[in-house]
Amino acid sequence: MEESVKIFIDKIKSAKNIAIMGHKNPDGDSYCSVLALAKLIEINYGVRPTCVYDGNIPEYLDEMPMRSWIKYYERVDLAEVYDLVILLDYGTPKHIGGAKPLVDNARFIVEIDHHQNDEKLGMLCIDDENAAAVGQIIFEIMKSANWQFDKDVLDLLAVAIITDTGNFKFVRDGRVMQIMAEMVESGVVLRHLFEALRNKPRKSVVAESGAASRAQFLFKGRLAIAIVPHKDYKYLDGRGDTVLNLLGSIKGVEYIALLKEQKENQTGVSLRSRGQPVNHIAEALGGGGHMCAAGAVVNDSVENVRNRIVELFQGELK
């Protein structure tokens, strides 16, 4: 077992209270990894961690088990001092959100992450930038520590991996597929999980497909730009994957930029590609992410952000 995992386990064993949180506006990996790790700690060490989130939980995760274990940060006592706070999937000051007091007051902070992160909050960091999801790192910890697990844990970790790999599209090595194989051997039924994820509200699919139908195609159709206006933004569930998938399935489209008018002068940007890097463009906008899937939130109007993105792509696609 790695030294960092040994320290992590010692910290769990000696903690009287534990809190776990993912990043603000949790995605499938962040949300499911929090719940899976909480269950693992309860099963193996007899302590039920407090699970906290900020922002919105996407509706497609409604069918996931253990929903009642996780609480909106305003519903927990933010003044409580925890022996151990565990940050999963992007623990930087700006990603934590409203639960930050728990981090500030914590006696010890462990961070488990698979992003490039220069602002780590963890006193102990179990990071692996090559992992496809935090769910994968937790699975690996679970195996190396020989932890007991149950069906909820496996289903949650499987969904963490499925969602963060875009249904396995972004898998970069065989290890994560070996883990999936192990999970299937242990009883995970992928068909049930995919079915459970087909759970979006009609309004969000209608809003997303509307944005896709109004998309513009630039640079001989290589870049698709779609805009979700503010009036539709509230219907959006998660990042707008329907738009990204629809536009990404068009022949000749190599890059997709989805702009979400979150409020006046605040525009969320999701960038995708068929393999070429887009993270430097997200970084130029003040964001970041993975090579083929990145994003940013820009404090500017959707029109200005659109023009800036076209400018940034101009250098590469002209």
Ligand SMILES: [Mn+2]
């Ligand atoms: Mn993740």
